[in-house]
Amino acid sequence: MNIKVNNSSSVKKAGKTSKSKASSAEGLGFASALEQAQGASKAEATSAVSSVDAINSFVLDTAEQVPTQSKQRGYYILDLLEELEQDILEGKQTQVADKLEKALAVDSVDKDSLPPVVKELMDEIDARAAIELEKLRS
Numbered sequence: 001m002n003i004k005v006n007n008s009s010s011v012k013k014a015g016k017t018s019k020s021k022a023s024s025a026e027g028l029g030f031a032s033a034l035e036q037a038q039g040a041s042k043a044e045a046t047s048a049v050s051s052v053d054a055i056n057s058f059v060l061d062t063a064e065q066v067p068t069q070s071k072q073r074g075y076y077i078l079d080l081l082e083e084l085e086q087d088i089l090e091g092k093q094t095q096v097a098d099k100l101e102k103a104l105a106v107d108s109v110d111k112d113s114l115p116p117v118v119k120e121l122m123d124e125i126d127a128r129a130a131i132e133l134e135k136l137r138s
Contacts, residue, residue: 066103070108076103077104080096080100097136100132104130
């Protein structure tokens with residue numbers, strides 16, 4: 001398929017467009033409105049920061065809640081033990097001790113309904129976490 005282009009020189013080049021300038025009165029009005037808005041936004045920003053802090057503390061408190069279902073609680077404790085291992089291997093100060101204490105203090109709500117094998121596994125996870133916590137304390 002061949003396409004033939006004729007008369008390509010008839011295409012006009014785009015000319016420069018002139019920008020319209022706003023009057024100085026409009027510019028001053030805009031500048032003063034902008035300054036007023038910035039002053040109001042500074043006051044709002046101060047109150048917004050305290051609101052954000054309150055939300056952040058709520059989110060952090062909620063994120064640190066230990067699951068009460070056995071399976072999720074077991075995974076949570078195992079994740080904490082992995083985090084502890086990484087901190088030890090990297091030589092970092094660890095914050096896992098407090099989390100492990102909280103996790104061990106929370107009991108599973110459905111532990112009695114679990115099959116004996118799973119219940120035994122959950123007990124082993126709790127025992128390992130308690131041992132690691134005692135190692136950290138000593």
